[in-house]
Amino acid sequence: AQSVAQPEDQVNVAEGNPLTVKCTYSVSGNPYLFWYVQYPNRGLQFLLKYITGDNLVKGSYGFEAEFNKSQTSFHLKKPSALVSDSALYFCAVRPQIGNNRKLIWGLGTSLAVNP
Amino acid sequence: GAVVSQHPSWVICKSGTSVKIECRSLDFQATTMFWYRQFPKQSLMLMATSNEGSKATYEQGVEKDKFLINHASLTLSTLTVTSAHPEDSSFYICSARGDTLAGELFFGEGSRLTVL
Numbered sequence: 001a002q003s004v005a006q007p008e009d010q011v012n013v014a015e016g017n018p019l020t021v022k023c024t025y026s027v028s029g030n031p032y033l034f035w036y037v038q039y040p041n042r043g044l045q046f047l048l049k050y051i052t053g054d055n056l057v058k059g060s061y062g063f064e065a066e067f068n069k070s071q072t073s074f075h076l077k078k079p080s081a082l083v084s085d086s087a088l089y090f091c092a093v094r095p096q097i098g099n100n101r102k103l104i105w106g107l108g109t110s111l112a113v114n115p
Numbered sequence: 116g117a118v119v120s121q122h123p124s125w126v127i128c129k130s131g132t133s134v135k136i137e138c139r140s141l142d143f144q145a146t147t148m149f150w151y152r153q154f155p156k157q158s159l160m161l162m163a164t165s166n167e168g169s170k171a172t173y174e175q176g177v178e179k180d181k182f183l184i185n186h187a188s189l190t191l192s193t194l195t196v197t198s199a200h201p202e203d204s205s206f207y208i209c210s211a212r213g214d215t216l217a218g219e220l221f222f223g224e225g226s227r228l229t230v231l
Contacts, residue, residue: 032216032217032218032219034217034219034220036220036222041206041225041227042224042225043119043121043208043210043222043223043224043225044159044208044210044220044222045222046219046220046221046222049217049219051216051217090158090159094217094218102161102164103161103220105158105159106158107157107158108157108158110156
């Protein structure tokens with residue numbers, strides 16, 4: 001079965017330090033990859049996506065993500081975390097082949113940036 | 116970027132009543148919208164796919180008679196929770212697919228439903 005894994009329920013990082021939120025996937029072919037962020041009691045906001053090309057994609061709020069095809073990973077990164085980055089982060093994958101091309105969601109990772 | 120508006124943000128209702136939630140795409144036309152449900156500290160659960168001008172496609176286990184979805188125009192989809200019960204209390208989020216190659220989703224702000 002196709003799946004997306006976010007192995008960490010929670011990530012804690014000090015303000016100013018780099019952060020990484022991990023995502024791996026098991027999907028056939030070359031899927032589209034996405035990161036979304038959710039602040040408390042709010043809807044999700046689109047951060048960035050990977051379609052093709054450069055493995056490092058840049059997105060909103062200084063975030064970037066690195067696509068690694070051999071490891072089937074798409075980790076979210078930021079060089080210097082802010083307290084305001086504290087939120088819930090979701091990785092999602094959309095298959096390009098097959099009959100079912102719905103988004104497949106990870107379970108989310110709660111990021112806490114400590115002052 | 117594409118903007119999706121969802122209303123109401125908060126709603127409290129009595130058990131047995133019906134509640135309607137609206138989802139509008141403000142600056143683009145959305146032939147497909149999605150309704151999600153999110154429990155506290157849990158991931159998103161896709162409830163149904165709303166298609167403009169046709170019947171919604173419900174995910175397995177979602178009662179279509181309880182969660183009525185109407186997508187009458189290219190900019191509006193509604194979710195009606197009929198005969199609501201306390202177990203229907205949840206955070207409901209709508210989204211619309213953008214008109215790009217990857218088809219990323221743009222989300223409304225969500226609606227917190229509390230059924231007393």
